[in-house]
Amino acid sequence: MASNVPVISSDGGSLPEVVGDAALVFPAEDEDALVAAILRLLASSDLQSQLVEKGQQQIQRFTWEKAAQETLVILEQTFA
Secondary structure (H helix, E strand, C coil): CCCCCCEEEECCCCHHHHHCCCEEEECCCCHHHHHHHHHHHHHCHHHHHHHHHHHHHHHHHCCHHHHHHHHHHHHHHHHC
């Protein structure tokens, strides 16, 4: 996403939370679903553009500044 490319992700672990609606998500154990997602993405330049745009918005949720601010809040609550 940060490299301005459309993303396809499995639904394993916390990946769906990380990618949100900015990626095509497929069941982790389903190879056919992965192939279908790849073919769908390759067939649609509109979808590619939409995912790149959504990806740029999604990555704003995960900045070092935000992580530092959230960590500081937790530390202040813990040691106050």
